[in-house]
Amino acid sequence: MAARILPVLKLATKVTIAGGALYVAVDYGLLGSSEQGSQALEKAKAAIPPALEEWMKYFGVELPTMPKIEFSPVESWNSGVRWTISSLSEAPTKASDYTNQGIQYLKDLTK
Amino acid sequence: MSEKQLGKKVDRCLADGAIKLGTGLGLGIVFSVLFFKRHTWPISFGSGAGLGMAYANCQNDLRSHYLLHKSEKVGL
Numbered sequence: 440m441a442a443r444i445l446p447v448l449k450l451a452t453k454v455t456i457a458g459g460a461l462y463v464a465v466d467y468g469l470l471g472s473s474e475q476g477s478q479a480l481e482k483a484k485a486a487i488p489p490a491l492e493e494w495m496k497y498f499g500v501e502l503p504t505m506p507k508i509e510f511s512p513v514e515s516w517n518s519g520v521r522w523t524i525s526s527l528s529e530a531p532t533k534a535s536d537y538t539n540q541g542i543q544y545l546k547d548l549t550k
Numbered sequence: 551m552s553e554k555q556l557g558k559k560v561d562r563c564l565a566d567g568a569i570k571l572g573t574g575l576g577l578g579i580v581f582s583v584l585f586f587k588r589h590t591w592p593i594s595f596g597s598g599a600g601l602g603m604a605y606a607n608c609q610n611d612l613r614s615h616y617l618l619h620k621s622e623k624v625g626l
Contacts, residue, residue, distance in 0.1 A: 453584045470603065472607060473565075476604075480566075480568065
């Protein structure tokens with residue numbers, strides 16, 4: 440009798456686990472609108488340090504503290520864009536200046 | 551749409567995309583292990599579906615500025 444119930448029981452367990460995973464995903468708003476998704480990301484980011492500390496205490500291993508990186512990729516990118524555009528806008532003027540200087544230099548050589 | 555609003559919307563799009571990709575991946579792994587004998591295709595299906603949902607959300611979000619909404623009254 441147990442041999443007959445076992446496949447049904449296995450299927451029921453699998454369906455329960457899969458259904459539970461789906462329910463958790465929908466309940467946390469992971470599959471909803473953009474605002475829900477970004478709020479869930481904020482909550483997850485805020486919950487990581489305490490969880491990490493709990494794990495470290497449990498295992499008794501001290502992770503080396505992350506060095507505080509003062510580098511902001513957004514700032515670097517923005518300043519890079521500004522530099523590129525400003526040099527592009529100044530390029531014709533500078534090119535003509537350098538050409539004139541070069542011509543003056545050559546004229547002075549032939550004098 | 552002002553630049554600040556656009557920046558916030560793009561930030562939301564990216565965060566939402568990351569969340570949905572992760573969720574799709576996770577659900578794909580769960581389903582692959584439980585029901586589909588550890589094949590790879592449910593995982594790719596899940597991640598792809600997650601990315602698609604994020605793309606649709608982002609599209610709606612960016613378009614909503616230019617659409618009339620039900621609550622607004624239009625003079626005829």
